[in-house]
Amino acid sequence: MEFHVNHWALFLIVGIIIAVVLAQSVVFLMRAVKRARAIGIDNTVIRKTISSSAIFTIAPAISILIGVVTLSKSLGLALPWLRLSVIGSLSYETVAAGNALNGLGLGTGEQIQSATAFVTVLWVMTLGIIIGLIFVPLLTKRIQGGMKKIENRDKKWGEIFTNSMFLGMISAFIGYVFCDVTLAFSGDFKGLIPVFVMLVSAVVMAICGLLAKKAGLRFMNDYALPISLVVGMASAIPFTAWLS
Amino acid sequence: MKKPATYLDSVHRDGRVWGLLLAFLILCFPVAVSVLYGAMPDWGALWSGLLATAPMYWAVGIVEIFTYVPMLGAGGAYLSFVTGNISNLKLPCALDAMERAGVKSNSEEGEIISTIAIAVSSIVTTLIVIVGVILIVPLTPILEAPALEPAFDQMLPALFGGLAVVFVSKNWKISIAPIILMLVLFVFVPALGRDQVGIMVPVGVLFTLVVSRIMYKKGLL
Known part of the structure; x- marks a missing residue:
């Protein structure tokens, strides 16, 4: 097949992966809503959580879309579409793609012409982020179990522990602003x-x-x-x- | 007799299956491209690109898992690490939802509300990006409009300003030390700029935990 960064086959593969990602979110959402009803969380609370989360997401999602547009200039549309819908963040993807393009002696502004260059960039971007995808399924249960243990030993400290984590993150962003x-x-x-x-x-x-x-x-x-x-x-x- | 599976058990089981399935699919993508177009990667460029990218991102990736998984809850973690944009979207969304619903993050209610918020946020993001990709030609001039650029450049300050009011006012005793530390670091260490905030999050989290532990032991919290 003749390669092009916007070849239909790339969109087909990306479309399939994104459909699976979407399906996972839908399955988790339905399960959580069902469980929420079962343990007596008020329907209005569920509805408001859904609507305010959806509204809140619009502006950040548009900024992600801007990232897709930026990257699409060199990588075509299909790859950035996948990488910013799945795991990626603009800063990471830009650096990873830049490093791979550098190795190929290409600039970030120009469009990739060959399948070899494309597949090289694709491997660098994929292997760069694969850690989270592999280790989260393997470690999450253990980490959550550890949190439960802290909680069971001392309930008050358990609560301070999670609040401290949240505030640690928020304070890093406050510092960043300055x-x-x-x-x-x-x-x-x-x-x-x-x-x-x-x-x-x-x-x-x-x-x-x-x-x-x-x-x-x-x-x-x-x-x-x-x-x-x-x-x-x-x-x-x-x-x-x-x-x- | 075996205990019946709880909601949380089923979240962990499904989270693993979906997560590993997606990891597999993502790895298949470059293989499929090679087969379809009959092209092998440029090994030299692949190696140098990987060397410049992987050590740093793998280390950050591992630290991020231990930083964000406890905050996201189980369902939220399985979803967020697939769809990404955790600190700038998923976690603020979940925190706000738990706050409005009046549930604690470490309760089952918190787990559920956080999962609902993150799932909805992931779905909406995915759909908006799909619409954007389909309409890319008419949308590009709007998305790249110079008039709007400053607004999107300043998304994080606008996001964390609101979030900070809620959480700092509720936990001001815990907040003082980390805020002072981060202000000093970001203002006076020139090497810390916009791109380093991701690395400073785990630092802030660890520091806050240590200070809170000391204050708690001294009966100050």
């Missing part, structure tokens, strides 16, 4: 953009909480995270125009 602020001393203020965006999002979140509590606007509570996310992202447009 990573370029010192540039301001040399007259470059664009390092302040993420700081202002984070503040806007935090204030919006707090306002949503207050409106939900004081004014009885329950939906404000359910959609507070997507609202603060989108308002924060929108605020980045004037902040960027102003500070860079």
Whole structure:
């Protein structure tokens, strides 16, 4: 067969894999909803979890789509479609593809022409991320068992343990927001953009909480995270125009 | 007599089957491409590309498993490690859902709500990307519009600003030390930039656990 980065056979294979991924999510979702009903979780809670998760996902999913468009310039559409739907993240895929293209003496901007180059990039990207795919099925039960043990030994500490993990992650991202602020001393203020965006999002979140509590606007509570996310992202447009 | 399988047992059993099936399918893709087009990889380039990519990503991959699996719950972990985008999408989504539903992450209710949130998020992401791939030609100019670029560049600050308000206000005692550490590290260590946040998450998690343990032992929490 004549190779092309957008050959139909590539889309067929990718389509099959993505269909399996989708099926897994649907099976897990149906099972969890069934179990939720069985142990008496309120139907409205289930419905709200589904709708607010779906709404929240829209903006990040569009940013993933932008990643597909970016990578498609050199790799065609099928491969980025798979890699950003399955495991990948834009930063990882860009680096992995870049490393493989480097080895081939190709630039990241130009489209791959030969099947040899394509399959080389594909192997590097695949073997690079395969660790998580193989070890999560093998280790998850053991790790969860360890968590249960901590929990059973001391319930209060078990709760602090998980909250500490969440806050450890959140604090890393708070630090990240400030990573370029010192540039301001040399007259470059664009390092302040993420700081202002984070503040806007935090204030919006707090306002949503207050409106939900004081004014009885329950939906404000359910959609507070997507609202603060989108308002924060929108605020980045004037902040960027102003500070860079 | 054998105990009847619980919900969690079935999640683990299915998670393993689906996970390994997908790992197999993903590995089949490059093999299929080789067979279809009769092309072998360029071994030299494959080796140098792998050498530049794998050691780092495998190490990070292992650390990520131990960092994120406890936070995601069983069902959430099996789904998230297949569909990816954990720290920028799946985990915030699950955390927010558990918070709104008023369930603890380490209870069965938490496990279920987190699985529902992550499954829905995975499905919606997959569908949006499918629609985007089909409509790529008309959508490209919109997605690459310079006017929108700053908004998507600042997605993480916008996401974590809201999330931080909820979680820091509820656990401010646990939050102080890691936030100070991360601010100091990111502000004053020039090598730590935008791309290093993924590596700093496990550092933050470990540090917070140690500080919390000390505070807990001293009766401060």
